[in-house]
Amino acid sequence: MALKKTVQLQQLKRxxxxxxxxxxxxYVDVANWAGYVVGDGTGNGFxxxxxxxxxPCKSGTxxxxxxxxxxxxxxxxxxxxxxxxxDGVEPLEQTGILLxxxxxxxxxxxxxSSDSVAQNIDQTDVIDCGWPITAWVHYGTVSGYxxxxxxYAHVQVNGHTGAHLGSTCLTESDGIGHQSAEWIDERPIxxxxxxxxxxxxxxxxxxxxxxxxxxxxxxxxxxPNNHVNRQLFMYSGSTELADPDGNSVSSNNTFTDxxxxxxxxxx
Amino acid sequence: xxxxxxxSLSSPFxxxxxxxxxxxxLGGTMHIPLKQRVLLLCSLLVLLSGCGSALVAASSAGDEPxxxxxxxxxxxxxxxxxxxxPHTITAQQTVQRLYNMVQALPRWNxxxxxxxxxxxxxxxxxxxxxxxxTLMQKVIYRPGGCSSILIGKNDVRVPxxxxxxxxxxxxxxxxxxxxxxxxxxCNPKSPCSSPTP
Numbered sequence: 001m002a003l004k005k006t007v008q009l010q011q012l013k014r015x016x017x018x019x020x021x022x023x024x025x026x027y028v029d030v031a032n033w034a035g036y037v038v039g040d041g042t043g044n045g046f047x048x049x050x051x052x053x054x055x056p057c058k059s060g061t062x063x064x065x066x067x068x069x070x071x072x073x074x075x076x077x078x079x080x081x082x083x084x085x086x087d088g089v090e091p092l093e094q095t096g097i098l099l100x101x102x103x104x105x106x107x108x109x110x111x112x113s114s115d116s117v118a119q120n121i122d123q124t125d126v127i128d129c130g131w132p133i134t135a136w137v138h139y140g141t142v143s144g145y146x147x148x149x150x151x152y153a154h155v156q157v158n159g160h161t162g163a164h165l166g167s168t169c170l171t172e173s174d175g176i177g178h179q180s181a182e183w184i185d186e187r188p189i190x191x192x193x194x195x196x197x198x199x200x201x202x203x204x205x206x207x208x209x210x211x212x213x214x215x216x217x218x219x220x221x222x223x224p225n226n227h228v229n230r231q232l233f234m235y236s237g238s239t240e241l242a243d244p245d246g247n248s249v250s251s252n253n254t255f256t257d258x259x260x261x262x263x264x265x266x267x
Numbered sequence: 268x269x270x271x272x273x274x275s276l277s278s279p280f281x282x283x284x285x286x287x288x289x290x291x292x293l294g295g296t297m298h299i300p301l302k303q304r305v306l307l308l309c310s311l312l313v314l315l316s317g318c319g320s321a322l323v324a325a326s327s328a329g330d331e332p333x334x335x336x337x338x339x340x341x342x343x344x345x346x347x348x349x350x351x352x353p354h355t356i357t358a359q360q361t362v363q364r365l366y367n368m369v370q371a372l373p374r375w376n377x378x379x380x381x382x383x384x385x386x387x388x389x390x391x392x393x394x395x396x397x398x399x400x401t402l403m404q405k406v407i408y409r410p411g412g413c414s415s416i417l418i419g420k421n422d423v424r425v426p427x428x429x430x431x432x433x434x435x436x437x438x439x440x441x442x443x444x445x446x447x448x449x450x451x452x453c454n455p456k457s458p459c460s461s462p463t464p
Contacts (some may be wrong), residue, residue: 017329027347027452027454027456027457028449029343029345029389029449029452029453029454030343030387030389031342031387031388031412032384032387033386034411042297064379064380064381067381069381075385076384077386088406089385089386089410089411089412090385091385094383098383108383110383110386112382113384114414117382119349119383123379135298184381186294186384188381188382188383189381189382189384189412189413191379191380191382192379193423194413194417194423196412197381203318231456232386233388233452233454233455237344237345238344238345239343240454240455243344243454243456256286266341
């Protein structure tokens with residue numbers, strides 16, 4: 001009986017290697033993101049990313065030059081001189097929350113390619129700090145949305161019926177990127193002048209249910225450590241602005257991002 | 268010594284107009300800056316007088332760069348990259364093509380608010396266009412994140428894929444060297460030894 005189980009386990013490992021693999025976390029400094037990215041820029045990429053987190057309560061000032069957003073997304077990591085893909089920045093589809101100057105948030109989704117931006121910010125629902133957010137970007141066949149096979153981004157406030165936002169369907173013919181999946185705390189740009197903002201003091205962002213699904217037949221949602229994964233440190237010049245606590249995403253699919261400094265506007 | 272021209276290519280009168288923050292009122296509700304109205308009027312007069320084509324011709328004939336110097340700037344010193352010596356491009360046709368592409372790029376959309384971007388490594392390229400020994404224009408090209416090109420201090424453009432390809436071609440350097448992965452990153456989880464005093 002034990003031998004039979006061992007053989008079955010070996011067969012499963014051969015069929016679904018990503019479910020059983022565990023990778024060492026790489027540590028990379030970037031200018032605008034803190035959090036985790038999975039993927040190696042090759043192969044079929046990912047068809048789903050999701051997470052739940054509480055909208056962080058900010059300290060200090062927020063204005064057009066001091067900002068913060070947190071979100072889950074597919075694409076947007078390979079290219080542009082960070083991870084080894086010189087073919088340009090892969091488009092990014094993302095959804096999450098965007099901090100307002102009064103400390104509240106708005107739900108948003110966006111599709112950002114190298115030459116176009118489509119962003120939808122839900123101005124009707126005011127999201128208070130501390131509220132639980134769930135967000136995901138799925139390929140249509142995973143979630144039942146986008147029956148034509150497109151990607152769909154969705155964000156909602158748990159326990160607050162009506163506070164949710166869904167994207168239009170995007171297909172690969174739109175250039176949608178999916179070589180990476182990510183969970184990110186970000187300093188956005190000021191759309192007026194294209195400058196990266198200072199990072200608002202978000203204190204901590206506590207991420208749970210941090211899961212990604214490889215774009216392979218039979219793959220399920222799994223912990224980021226089952227994929228090539230990078231922990232991202234946000235820097236402005238030599239100043240560290242934010243990074244995740246711990247050395248990797250925990251085995252129960254959680255991590256905490258911590259704010260350290262505002263940094264410098266436009267650098 | 269900084270050899271950059273200190274003023275724009277506009278005339279002293281245009282510079283004065285551009286420096287004014289006086290607004291005129293039209294119909295009590297619509298405000299149009301004085302500078303826009305004056306420039307509009309000037310443009311109309313130039314066209315009506317038949318001088319427009321002559322001005323354009325004079326401008327384009329005198330403003331072509333002859334060489335380009337390219338520097339890579341790493342804004343996050345904690346990331347280590349292979350060395351990248353400054354590149355000088357002297358093929359005039361190539362230089363002028365890049366220069367003209369930069370001038371023709373669309374301006375950054377001046378929407379209000381904030382927006383997210385793809386990840387950015389903190390690498391950028393400084394493109395110095397020279398006419399002879401004189402620096403004509405300094406351009407900053409940020410290929411990562413929300414790609415942008417900064418002309419001077421406030422003029423932000425959106426680079427096209429064609430520009431990116433032309434830049435790579437003009438540099439004559441493999442793309443992987445132009446958009447490299449850091450050899451290593453120094454941070455609290457992977458500290459690098461500090462230099463001995």
